[in-house]
Amino acid sequence: MTADSCAFQSADPILREVLRDVLGLTQERVAEFDADTGLFGHLPELDSMAVAGLLTEIEDRLDIVIEDDDVDGDMLETYGALLSFVEAKRKQG
Template structure:
């Protein structure tokens, strides 16, 4: 199962910021200026490539990107 470090690595690569202090409760949308619409697209693409699943447009919901933990939870549900 994917873990916090894997999600943080993806976020570090896409956002080009230090994510070493990110926890599951770290807020993303609305809290980080770097986490804009282009970053969301980049994260979606990276999640698909890293974990081997496709994310349908209908599945995309802002709640997935509220926190690092919400991304991790989404990915873990997809990988069951």
């Protein structure tokens, strides 16, 4: 997938794919995520060690740059918060 085609694709399915791949979650489990689904502190697979890998993979697949200052507990608290963060970063492009 090129960066151009990625720009026209919703971040939601890509973000779900990243969470599935990086955290080793099943497709069914990730498909059930809604905006209020807890992530950090709720998913045992998403521990402090997994955060760096998750953010790196999000950067790579969604062609965004996540600065250290961008990372806080709020952005990783729920699926909806992470999706909103990613979509905002893509708009900054």
